[in-house]
Amino acid sequence: MTEKIYNGILIFAEQKNNAIHRVSYELLGKGKELSDKIDCSLNAVILGPEEINVQELICRGADKVYHIADSTAFNKPDELIYAENIVSLIKSIKPEICLFGATTFGRSLAPRVAASLETGLTADCTDLKTDSDMKLIQIRPAFSENILAHIKSDIYPQMATVRYKEFEEAKRDADRTGELIKIEPVKTNNDLIEILEEISNDGINIQDAKVVVAAGVSVKSAEDLSMINELAYLLGGEVGASRALVETGIISKDHQVGYSGNRVKPAVYIACGISGAPQHLAGMKEAGVIIAINNDPSAPIFDIADYSIVGDMYKIIPEIISAIRNNELTI
Amino acid sequence: MNIVVLVKQVPDMEKVKFDREAGRIDRSSAGTEINPFDLNALEAALQISENTNGKVTVLTMGPAQAEEALREAIARGADEGILLTDVKFGGSDVKATSTILSSAIKKAGQFDLVIAGIQSVDGDTGQVGAEVAGYLGIPHISNVEAIKNYTEEYIEVVSSVWESQYLKRGKYPLLITVTKDVNVPRLPSFKNKMKARKVEITKWSYEDLKEVLDPSKIGIKGSPTKVKKIEVPQQSMREGKLYKENDEKAVEDILNALKSCKVLKEA
Structure with a gap:
C-alpha cells in the first residue's frame, strides 16, 4: 500500500498562563478513538513558554507533541502569530485531520489557519465519526440548534472546531511515553494588532461549573440576588443569568448563559424566574437535570425542564435553601 | 474612512419549520430578515462613518431577492449596496463564500475597515468573518463587545476571547466581528427609506469578478465541505414533573434529584 501524503491527527492544545485548557484533553480523548479506527498517529501542537507541562499531553494520549516555544510570543491571544506558526507546522507534517477546541480563541484562530491552507473547516462540531473510506464525518448543529448536519471534507487536512464539554477527557496515564519535539517559532510579533491590556474579569468560569443557578429579570436588585448566590454556594455551583438580567447591570456579562453568552452543560441547572427565550434555552438545554421555577405556567422554560415549579421564587428558593441546610445537619 | 459591512439575508428563525421525518428545512412559510448580528455590524459602521465623514458599503451574497436586505440596510443609513448573485455561487461553503466575498471587497476598491456580525443565525458557523480576513x-479582531476609540489610522476595541476580555488596537485595513453587546441598532429613517427605494444597487455576477476570482474555488465545486445528511434531532426527553401549589413535594423531589446526581450528599 502506498503511504498516505496526509497522515495522522493533529490537535491544537490551547493554553493560557501556562495552563492547558481542558478541551485539549477532550480532543485527545476523541482523537484517540478516531486514530484507532483510522490506524494513524495522534499528535498535539502547543504554543507557549518552556515552562508549560507538555508531558501532560503525552500522558493524555499524544504520540508526539510539537511544542512551539517562546517565552513571550504566545502569552496573548494574537490570532496572527498563532496562525502563522500553526500553518507552518501543518505544511511540514501534513496531518489528515486537524482539530481545534471551539473556544472563543479556537473559533477565531481556526478560520485563519484554514484560509491560509485553503482547506475546509467545519465549525462547532458536537460529534465526529469515521466513514467507511476512513474520512471524517463532522456532525454539527445549525439553524440555531434545530438541525444536525453531517459534513465531509474533500480537501486535506480535514479541519474542524469541536465544542467544549461534548466529549470525555482522555484518561491520564502517568507512565505513558511519547516524543516531544521542540520547534522555533517562525513569527513572534505582529505590528498590525497591539494587545493593550487584559480587562480584568472576576475569574468566574461558568462553563466549568457542575451546578448553575441562574436568575432572570424577576431579580430586581443586587440584594435580591443574595438568595441565588446562597443557593449556588450551597450546591458548589456558579450563578448564571439571562441576557435581560445582564442588561440591567445587576450582574456582569461573565454570568450570561445563552446562545450569545456562555453555553453551559452542568449536571444541574436551576432556572429561577427565567421564562426561557430561545436564545437562553440554546445555551443550557443540554444540562443534566433542569429545574425551573417561574410564576408563569406558560413559560417556555417548563417545556424542557425535568422539574417545573409554578410559583413565587421568593418563597420557593428559601424553602429549598433551608431543606439543603437541614440535609447537611443530618449528615 | 471606507467601511464595508458584510450582511446576510436569513429566514426568520421563529417561523422556519423542521421536518424530522424527511430531514428537511422548510423556509417557505418564514419571511426573511437581515441576520440580527449584522444589524449591530451596520450600526457600528454608521457610527464610525458619521464621525469620520466616511462611507458605508453593505455587501451581500445571495439570490436576487437578497437585494431587499441591502435596501433595508440603506434605509437604516448605509450609503450603497453591492449584491453578489450568480447561480455559480450557489452551494458555496464557508471557504467558497469567504473567497467570493473577499474578491468582491478587493474589486470594490480601497477600504479601511470590514465589519461583520459574529455569526449568522441559520448557517451558524461564525467563521466567515475571520476567513474573509484571511x-x-x-488581520482581524473577533467577538468585539465594545468600540472604545478610533482614528483615521486605527481602532481600539474590546474583544471577548481567551475566557476574558482584551483591549486591542488594530491598524487599518482590518476586519472586526461584532456581538450584540456592541450597540443598539437604529431603525430606518423616513428620509433614508425614500433613498433606499430609489437607489441603484450594484449587482455583480461571476463575470464581473472573474479577474479576481478563480472559478474552481466557488460554488459547490469550490466547496471542500459537503453536507451529506441533515438530521432533525428529537427534543431530549425530560422528566417533565409539574408542581403547582405543592411546594413541599417539589422541594422534596428536588432534594432527591440533587442527591442522585451527587450534588448533595445523602443524609
Missing part, C-alpha cells in the same frame, strides 16, 4: 490577507 483571504484578504488582513
Whole structure:
C-alpha cells in the first residue's frame, strides 16, 4: 500500500498562563478513538513558554507533541502569530485531520489557519465519526440548534472546531511515553494588532461549573440576588443569568448563559424566574437535570425542564435553601 | 474612512419549520430578515462613518431577492449596496463564500475597515468573518463587545476571547466581528427609506469578478465541505414533573434529584 501524503491527527492544545485548557484533553480523548479506527498517529501542537507541562499531553494520549516555544510570543491571544506558526507546522507534517477546541480563541484562530491552507473547516462540531473510506464525518448543529448536519471534507487536512464539554477527557496515564519535539517559532510579533491590556474579569468560569443557578429579570436588585448566590454556594455551583438580567447591570456579562453568552452543560441547572427565550434555552438545554421555577405556567422554560415549579421564587428558593441546610445537619 | 459591512439575508428563525421525518428545512412559510448580528455590524459602521465623514458599503451574497436586505440596510443609513448573485455561487461553503466575498471587497476598491456580525443565525458557523480576513490577507479582531476609540489610522476595541476580555488596537485595513453587546441598532429613517427605494444597487455576477476570482474555488465545486445528511434531532426527553401549589413535594423531589446526581450528599 502506498503511504498516505496526509497522515495522522493533529490537535491544537490551547493554553493560557501556562495552563492547558481542558478541551485539549477532550480532543485527545476523541482523537484517540478516531486514530484507532483510522490506524494513524495522534499528535498535539502547543504554543507557549518552556515552562508549560507538555508531558501532560503525552500522558493524555499524544504520540508526539510539537511544542512551539517562546517565552513571550504566545502569552496573548494574537490570532496572527498563532496562525502563522500553526500553518507552518501543518505544511511540514501534513496531518489528515486537524482539530481545534471551539473556544472563543479556537473559533477565531481556526478560520485563519484554514484560509491560509485553503482547506475546509467545519465549525462547532458536537460529534465526529469515521466513514467507511476512513474520512471524517463532522456532525454539527445549525439553524440555531434545530438541525444536525453531517459534513465531509474533500480537501486535506480535514479541519474542524469541536465544542467544549461534548466529549470525555482522555484518561491520564502517568507512565505513558511519547516524543516531544521542540520547534522555533517562525513569527513572534505582529505590528498590525497591539494587545493593550487584559480587562480584568472576576475569574468566574461558568462553563466549568457542575451546578448553575441562574436568575432572570424577576431579580430586581443586587440584594435580591443574595438568595441565588446562597443557593449556588450551597450546591458548589456558579450563578448564571439571562441576557435581560445582564442588561440591567445587576450582574456582569461573565454570568450570561445563552446562545450569545456562555453555553453551559452542568449536571444541574436551576432556572429561577427565567421564562426561557430561545436564545437562553440554546445555551443550557443540554444540562443534566433542569429545574425551573417561574410564576408563569406558560413559560417556555417548563417545556424542557425535568422539574417545573409554578410559583413565587421568593418563597420557593428559601424553602429549598433551608431543606439543603437541614440535609447537611443530618449528615 | 471606507467601511464595508458584510450582511446576510436569513429566514426568520421563529417561523422556519423542521421536518424530522424527511430531514428537511422548510423556509417557505418564514419571511426573511437581515441576520440580527449584522444589524449591530451596520450600526457600528454608521457610527464610525458619521464621525469620520466616511462611507458605508453593505455587501451581500445571495439570490436576487437578497437585494431587499441591502435596501433595508440603506434605509437604516448605509450609503450603497453591492449584491453578489450568480447561480455559480450557489452551494458555496464557508471557504467558497469567504473567497467570493473577499474578491468582491478587493474589486470594490480601497477600504479601511470590514465589519461583520459574529455569526449568522441559520448557517451558524461564525467563521466567515475571520476567513474573509484571511483571504484578504488582513488581520482581524473577533467577538468585539465594545468600540472604545478610533482614528483615521486605527481602532481600539474590546474583544471577548481567551475566557476574558482584551483591549486591542488594530491598524487599518482590518476586519472586526461584532456581538450584540456592541450597540443598539437604529431603525430606518423616513428620509433614508425614500433613498433606499430609489437607489441603484450594484449587482455583480461571476463575470464581473472573474479577474479576481478563480472559478474552481466557488460554488459547490469550490466547496471542500459537503453536507451529506441533515438530521432533525428529537427534543431530549425530560422528566417533565409539574408542581403547582405543592411546594413541599417539589422541594422534596428536588432534594432527591440533587442527591442522585451527587450534588448533595445523602443524609
